[in-house]
Amino acid sequence: MKYITLIILSSLSFVLTGCKEETKSVDWWINHPKETVDKYKECKKTGSDSDNCKNVKRAGLIIADTYPPMSEIYKQEARDLRKKLGI
Known part of the structure; x- marks a missing residue:
């Protein structure tokens, strides 16, 4: 019985460890x-502050000048903020 419990706990720890998302660098996000x-969009929706979300935010600021979809996201966020503030 001890062995079965040990095997189950070991298997569970491997499964849970394998579920963690790989952290990608800012450079990786810039190049993709x-x-x-x-x-x-996923990070904004979930409110996550994971390492990947932090790196995505940094990369987003860099690529916004040259990648129109990212630029449009920031423009929309600025419009939404101005509307919220009544400006």
Whole structure:
């Protein structure tokens, strides 16, 4: 019985450890702008502050000048903020 419990606990720890998302660097996100936009939207939706979300936010600021979909997201966020503040 001890062995079965040990095997189950070991298996469970491997499964849970394997579920963690791989953290990608800011450079990786800069070089993958479509994925950056998708992840940025996901991070905004979930409110996550994971390492990947932090890196995506940094990369988003950099690519916004040259990647129109990211630029449009920031423009929309600025419009929404101005509307919220009554400006």
